[in-house]
Amino acid sequence: MKTKKTFFLFIFFISFIGLISFSPKVEIEKPKPNKLKAKYVFLFIGDGMGMAHIYITNEYLKLHKQPQLSFINFPYYAFTTTFCADSMRITDSAAAGTAIATGSKTNSGVLGMLPKTGEKFTSIAEIAKQNGFKVGILSSVGMNHATPAAFYAKQPKRSMYKEIAEDMARSNFDLFAGGGLYAKDKNELNYLFNNLKTNGYRIFFNEITFNKELDSDKKLFYTANADTIPGFAIPYRIDQKESDVTLSEYVDFGIQFLENETGFFMMAEGGKIDWAAHDNDGATTVKEVIDFDLAVKKALDFYQKHPNETLIIVTADHETGGITFGQDQMGYKTNFLKLDQQKMSEEVFTKLLTDNKSNGVYQLVNTNFELKLPENFYKSTDPKSISNQVTDSLNRSAGIGWTTGSHTGSPVLTFAIGVGSEQFRGNIDNTDIIRFIQNATLLKKK
Numbered sequence: 157m158k159t160k161k162t163f164f165l166f167i168f169f170i171s172f173i174g175l176i177s178f179s180p181k182v183e184i185e186k187p188k189p190n191k192l193k194a195k196y197v198f199l200f201i202g203d204g205m206g207m208a209h210i211y212i213t214n215e216y217l218k219l220h221k222q223p224q225l226s227f228i229n230f231p232y233y234a235f236t237t238t239f240c241a242d243s244m245r246i247t248d249s250a251a252a253g254t255a256i257a258t259g260s261k262t263n264s265g266v267l268g269m270l271p272k273t274g275e276k277f278t279s280i281a282e283i284a285k286q287n288g289f290k291v292g293i294l295s296s297v298g299m300n301h302a303t304p305a306a307f308y309a310k311q312p313k314r315s316m317y318k319e320i321a322e323d324m325a326r327s328n329f330d331l332f333a334g335g336g337l338y339a340k341d342k343n344e345l346n347y348l349f350n351n352l353k354t355n356g357y358r359i360f361f362n363e364i365t366f367n368k369e370l371d372s373d374k375k376l377f378y379t380a381n382a383d384t385i386p387g388f389a390i391p392y393r394i395d396q397k398e399s400d401v402t403l404s405e406y407v408d409f410g411i412q413f414l415e416n417e418t419g420f421f422m423m424a425e426g427g428k429i430d431w432a433a434h435d436n437d438g439a440t441t442v443k444e445v446i447d448f449d450l451a452v453k454k455a456l457d458f459y460q461k462h463p464n465e466t467l468i469i470v471t472a473d474h475e476t477g478g479i480t481f482g483q484d485q486m487g488y489k490t491n492f493l494k495l496d497q498q499k500m501s502e503e504v505f506t507k508l509l510t511d512n513k514s515n516g517v518y519q520l521v522n523t524n525f526e527l528k529l530p531e532n533f534y535k536s537t538d539p540k541s542i543s544n545q546v547t548d549s550l551n552r553s554a555g556i557g558w559t560t561g562s563h564t565g566s567p568v569l570t571f572a573i574g575v576g577s578e579q580f581r582g583n584i585d586n587t588d589i590i591r592f593i594q595n596a597t598l599l600k601k602k
């Protein structure tokens with residue numbers, strides 16, 4: 157009898173230990189079923205925009221007493237994993253774009269397919285088009301670059317720009333707007349634009365405003381100033397001139413061009429947040445996030461007019477640079493206003509140094525970064541290296557650190573507002589996004 161009692165006590169004890177050592181999975185209250193249907197879907201992708209990119213930018217805006225980033229206050233957001241199918245775990249934009257666009261993981265560098273089996277995936281943009289939605293793909297970088305390409309191309313390598321642009325011409329999407337096309341040379345660029353024309357696209361190389369004559373039923377490729385430059389991208393916000401057409405202007409145009417009774421799907425990418433972060437260029441990165449948010453605000457204006465029919469999603473394909481809020485030189489202090497001393501991107505400053513060797517590096521640094529650095533500061537005479545040291549010095553004094561010139565595997569955030577936005581919460585993977593859009597719109601693959 158005593159043995160039996162001890163046995164039961166033992167079992168009880170074991171079960172208790174089991175209960176406390178395996179913490180129960182937290183049940184998140186299921187979102188209420190939504191009776192509304194989203195007709196207008198905006199998917200904004202900040203390339204490389206991790207949580208710290210967002211938070212540093214928001215603090216910078218607060219210091220300037222300017223409104224916070226619009227999307228930071230969206231009612232729903234989710235912790236979003238970004239890993240790719242390869243064992244490397246850290247994704248590039250092609251695999252991450254594919255995961256977001258199609259809901260399927262692939263290897264880094266691959267677009268819209270599995271490289272081994274050749275299986276091709278269908279993107280949300282293609283599904284939207286099959287269902288009679290108008291589709292617009294917008295980006296601040298070239299339209300056959302990885303992120304926009306993930307919505308229409310099926311190619312084993314992201315560097316196959318010619319084949320990707322040929323997939324674009326066949327996509328039948330209504331609008332491509334923003335950057336130009338990557339091509340190996342001018343001849344290939346001419347061929348690619350002609351191929352778009354053959355496939356029924358009208359092409360505009362100059363700034364256009366939406367008007368009634370611009371028949372929305374005809375497909376359009378719109379990029380200001382890209383006709384002679386392979387890989388034309390919109391200049392960084394920090395380098396922009398008054399005459400440059402910005403991402404927010406393209407989004408504004410896109411809304412007018414795509415609006416129709418059935419609905420539309422628009423993907424808009426802030427592609428150069430990633431580029432600035434690869435350069436570890438803090439001021440340029442912060443200003444790119446601000447530029448990206450101006451584009452999101454255009455969608456929010458539209459949402460205010462159609463709150464029961466619109467879904468806006470803001471996400472990132474991965475984190476770039478391992479940027480940190482705080483840096484060892486500054487300890488617990490930050491001074492993000494220091495970033496205002498920088499007058500141009502590191503990229504443009506490198507070019508300036510290359511073109512103006514005779515003007516003296518110290519003078520150029522003083523004029524464009526308001527920095528007086530010790531005479532022996534530069535360890536190299538290479539313009540790229542000098543430029544890099546200058547931005548590094550400024551970042552440190554602002555309290556911004558970087559851990560890599562590559563991507564990281566840190567999760568990103570996905571923000572959502574509008575019809576179906578309540579699905580974006582808790583811990584999600586980037587492959588869930590397409591499913592949530594389909595739930596919100598009832599769009600089905602045909």
Ligand SMILES: [Zn+2]
Nearest residue numbers: 204430476563
């Ligand atoms: Zn990148």
